[in-house]
Amino acid sequence: MKRMRRALDNGLTLLVMERPHLPVVSATLLLPAGTAAEPEEKPGVGFFASQLLPLGTRRRSATTLAEDVDGLGAALSTSCDFDFATVEISGLAADARVLLDILGEVALEPAFLPEEVERKRSQILGMLERRKDDYVDVVRNRFIRMIYGRHPYGRVKEGTSESVAAIAGDDIVRFYENAYGPAGSILAIVGDIREDDAARWVDERFGGWTRPGADPPLPVTIPPPAAGVTTVQQEVTQAYIRMGNIGITRDDPDHDAIVLTNYILGGSGFGSRLMKNLREERGLTYGVYSSFLPRKEPGYFFASTQTGIDTMNEAITEMLAEIRRFVDGGVTDDELSWAKKYFTGSMPLTLETNDQLAQKLLEQEFYGLPDEFWLRELERMQQVTREEVLAAARRKIHPEQFAIVILGDFREHRLDVPGIGTGDVIR
Amino acid sequence: MRERIHESLLDNGLKVLTVENPVSPTASLQLWYRVGSRNERTGITGVSHIFEHMMFKGTERYPKGTFDRAIQENGMTNNAFTSHDYTAYFENMAVDRLPIAMELEADRMQGLLLDADEFASEIAVIREERRQSREDPPFGLLIEAVEATVFLVHPYHWPVIGWMTDLETITRDDVAAYYRVYYRPNNAVLVVAGDVTHAQVVDLAKRHFGGIAPGPAVPPVRIQEPPQRGERTVRVHKDVQLPGLVIAYRTPEGTHADAPVLDIAEYVLFRGRSSRLYKRLIYDEPLATDLSGGFHVRRDPSNFIIRATARPGVEIERLRAAIIETFDSVALVPPDAKEIEKARKQITADLVFGQEHNFELGEALGSEECRSSWEDYFRFYETCMTVTSEAVAEVASRTFTERSRTVGYLIPEGGSR
Numbered sequence: 001m002k003r004m005r006r007a008l009d010n011g012l013t014l015l016v017m018e019r020p021h022l023p024v025v026s027a028t029l030l031l032p033a034g035t036a037a038e039p040e041e042k043p044g045v046g047f048f049a050s051q052l053l054p055l056g057t058r059r060r061s062a063t064t065l066a067e068d069v070d071g072l073g074a075a076l077s078t079s080c081d082f083d084f085a086t087v088e089i090s091g092l093a094a095d096a097r098v099l100l101d102i103l104g105e106v107a108l109e110p111a112f113l114p115e116e117v118e119r120k121r122s123q124i125l126g127m128l129e130r131r132k133d134d135y136v137d138v139v140r141n142r143f144i145r146m147i148y149g150r151h152p153y154g155r156v157k158e159g160t161s162e163s164v165a166a167i168a169g170d171d172i173v174r175f176y177e178n179a180y181g182p183a184g185s186i187l188a189i190v191g192d193i194r195e196d197d198a199a200r201w202v203d204e205r206f207g208g209w210t211r212p213g214a215d216p217p218l219p220v221t222i223p224p225p226a227a228g229v230t231t232v233q234q235e236v237t238q239a240y241i242r243m244g245n246i247g248i249t250r251d252d253p254d255h256d257a258i259v260l261t262n263y264i265l266g267g268s269g270f271g272s273r274l275m276k277n278l279r280e281e282r283g284l285t286y287g288v289y290s291s292f293l294p295r296k297e298p299g300y301f302f303a304s305t306q307t308g309i310d311t312m313n314e315a316i317t318e319m320l321a322e323i324r325r326f327v328d329g330g331v332t333d334d335e336l337s338w339a340k341k342y343f344t345g346s347m348p349l350t351l352e353t354n355d356q357l358a359q360k361l362l363e364q365e366f367y368g369l370p371d372e373f374w375l376r377e378l379e380r381m382q383q384v385t386r387e388e389v390l391a392a393a394r395r396k397i398h399p400e401q402f403a404i405v406i407l408g409d410f411r412e413h414r415l416d417v418p419g420i421g422t423g424d425v426i427r
Numbered sequence: 428m429r430e431r432i433h434e435s436l437l438d439n440g441l442k443v444l445t446v447e448n449p450v451s452p453t454a455s456l457q458l459w460y461r462v463g464s465r466n467e468r469t470g471i472t473g474v475s476h477i478f479e480h481m482m483f484k485g486t487e488r489y490p491k492g493t494f495d496r497a498i499q500e501n502g503m504t505n506n507a508f509t510s511h512d513y514t515a516y517f518e519n520m521a522v523d524r525l526p527i528a529m530e531l532e533a534d535r536m537q538g539l540l541l542d543a544d545e546f547a548s549e550i551a552v553i554r555e556e557r558r559q560s561r562e563d564p565p566f567g568l569l570i571e572a573v574e575a576t577v578f579l580v581h582p583y584h585w586p587v588i589g590w591m592t593d594l595e596t597i598t599r600d601d602v603a604a605y606y607r608v609y610y611r612p613n614n615a616v617l618v619v620a621g622d623v624t625h626a627q628v629v630d631l632a633k634r635h636f637g638g639i640a641p642g643p644a645v646p647p648v649r650i651q652e653p654p655q656r657g658e659r660t661v662r663v664h665k666d667v668q669l670p671g672l673v674i675a676y677r678t679p680e681g682t683h684a685d686a687p688v689l690d691i692a693e694y695v696l697f698r699g700r701s702s703r704l705y706k707r708l709i710y711d712e713p714l715a716t717d718l719s720g721g722f723h724v725r726r727d728p729s730n731f732i733i734r735a736t737a738r739p740g741v742e743i744e745r746l747r748a749a750i751i752e753t754f755d756s757v758a759l760v761p762p763d764a765k766e767i768e769k770a771r772k773q774i775t776a777d778l779v780f781g782q783e784h785n786f787e788l789g790e791a792l793g794s795e796e797c798r799s800s801w802e803d804y805f806r807f808y809e810t811c812m813t814v815t816s817e818a819v820a821e822v823a824s825r826t827f828t829e830r831s832r833t834v835g836y837l838i839p840e841g842g843s844r
Binding site: 021023024054067071072123135234284286346351 | 451502553562769777
């Protein structure tokens with residue numbers, strides 16, 4: 001596959017991969033404008049700004065823009081994650097130039113009209129209300145607040161009802177002017193497009209882009225471990241459980257060992273230790289998983305499940321016991337060997353679509369990983385030993401320091417797990 | 428792309444469908460059984476879905492655990508899904524692993540152990556799945572209530588996962604009897620999409636499935652839903668923050684001439700920020716925080732459904748009126764040339780993007796084949812390219828009527844928060 005990387009004078013990095021097998025193209029612009037770039041007193045402003053981008057530019061109203069995008073059979077979306085924001089468009093290759101123009105217009109020339117700000121505010125407030133009924137989400141939000149405290153990774157990306165109500169139009173414009181700029185941004189284009197066409201069109205549309213604002217704030221430091229239990233009372237049929245601790249950065253030298261570690265512990269679905277114990281042997285749950293979320297700054301490790309409230313204590317006890325066993329005893333040669341085989345065999349499945357390839361290119365550039373890191377990581381993974389897995393697990397998983405959050409109906413059931421206390425009850 | 432799709436029938440009745448799609452060195456193998464909740468009866472509702480679990484619990488040749496291990500060692504991703512009309516099992520893989528997936532699927536078509544202890548443990552897991560997917564989420568029980576109201580006698584009356592009371596009483600013997608009737612080569616379709624040739628796939632299929640004996644023809648489902656004579660209403664009270672609505676209109680079956688036209692109505696109503704429902708309910712007025720829905724294409728007469736949550740402070744009756752007016756508008760203000768052109772472009776793009784991923788491609792063709800024929804995948808596209816605005820309006824005027832409507836209300840009650 002033909003690939004190109006080029007840095008524009010204004011700091012924008014352009015990545016192009018030619019894949020002419022299907023007449024479609026996708027372009028994703030990644031900007032260092034995520035939740036972590038928000039001023040501390042304006043939680044949710046990053047998400048708010050990203051959601052307003054498709055709602056009108058200096059050239060087109062929200063309605064005209066929607067008509068034009070839909071009329072091309074294209075898809076335009078924006079997102080805000082902790083480390084970055086994205087603007088993404090995909091459509092038919094014959095429209096490639098128009099698609100890139102729309103992407104540029106949406107990212108570089110948003111109008112932020114007051115009526116659109118109010119319309120979007122009402123929608124975000126409604127969504128925040130609705131999400132109070134998504135109990136997995138409620139537990140996740142409590143959990144990240146416990147482990148990250150005031151650090152931006154502890155925020156709800158969408159903000160809170162109070163913070164969103166208080167965000168003024170000027171706050172959004174200021175955030176946009178400070179955070180949305182070419183320096184540190186990456187544009188990845190994958191599909192049926194010629195490299196030189198892509199480069200020329202991007203030069204024309206993005207070459208004159210500058211950032212008018214000031215630098216975003218420096219993030220606060222991540223606090224020390226916040227071991228403890230939080231319980232949330234809710235009339236539901238299940239208990240929603242999440243436990244874990246601060247994890248790794250994406251460029252952590254242990255990354256490859258950690259990927260194998262997590263796969264065996266709780267990342268491989270039916271074959272994982274957690275699933276074998278809680279689902280296969282005990283029938284306690286439909287699913288139990290663990291995961292490391294690596295980020296620019298240390299992300300986190302967690303294990304989570306849902307079970308009937310009457311089996312809550314057994315499920316928590318078994319999860320903790322299984323994780324402790326893992327950290328004490330490590331993995332067998334057999335487990336390590338099939339985990340390695342899994343990653344070797346499944347590699348082609350992770351490189352199938354234009355979107356998957358665009359994600360890989362962006363990940364490489366954003367986190368400063370070596371070229372074609374996915375191949376190199378696979379090679380390195382084959383060298384990882386049992387001892388290295390055990391050492392990585394001990395360095396990065398600390399059951400004795402876990403933050404634990406449980407949401408459930410505690411009116412007739414009591415949390416009773418030796419060694420973790422009864423928690424601070426929130427109603 | 429049609430010229431890259433081939434079908435064959437093995438002597439034992441297994442249909443083999445290949446999509447030669449050499450875009451990447453991967454393949455998706457999918458074994459579709461023409462059995463779903465449609466084939467069930469009261470007392471054993473949810474039994475089709477139970478197989479989605481028990482099929483991973485071991486056979487004589489591959490005892491428990493060895494299936495999962497083979498999948499993982501070969502870097503495959505796999506799972507299963509159950510619907511009203513079908514149950515499907517799939518493996519996505521690097522294409523050189525195809526023979527292994529063939530062997531695993533052929534083995535569990537006939538040799539399933541259905542061990543009693545495994546059944547007891549797994550049925551507990553399924554009850555947890557039901558709590559997680561139906562009973563706790565805000566709309567789970569309302570959607571069940573609406574479908575049970577739309578379909579009074581047809582098996583679409585009950586949810587695919589089954590009623591909780593049936594999941595408490597169903598036995599291992601019920602499941603074993605079901606296996607003998609429906610898990611047969613003559614009731615299955617083998618779909619392979621990927622970097623393969625049809626000759627290669629048929630050769631492998633003969634080797635692995637050729638020796639499996641066919642069973643008697645499966646019992647037909649004869650139940651027909653009687654006509655609806657007026658709007659039906661159902662209410663569910665739940666500890667939720669915001670009121671919501673599910674509105675369903677009865678529709679014909681997937682093979683009916685109206686079906687592809689209703690697919691196009693779905694694009695006009697739901698697809699993109701400029702679609703009629705999105706524009707009115709999320710943008711212009713705005714009354715809803717979110718909405719979703721569309722035409723549920725099925726083997727027997729089905730429904731066209733929308734689900735929406737009211738914005739804080741919005742009266743639920745106002746949201747209901749706006750949704751119904753928007754559905755009515757398709758007949759009253761037929762889609763203009765721009766809307767039709769837009770739907771065509773969106774459908775064309777969807778068709779091309781659908782080829783990027785072997786799993787999606789196989790899924791699209793396999794589900795059509797289980798409803799009627801994989802050719803319907805293209806019938807929809809061809810209808811769309813020739814349909815007139817008048818035809819869309821005419822089908823809408825017959826479908827989106829007060830008589831064929833069921834309205835479900837999600838009503839918040841005092842919570843503990």
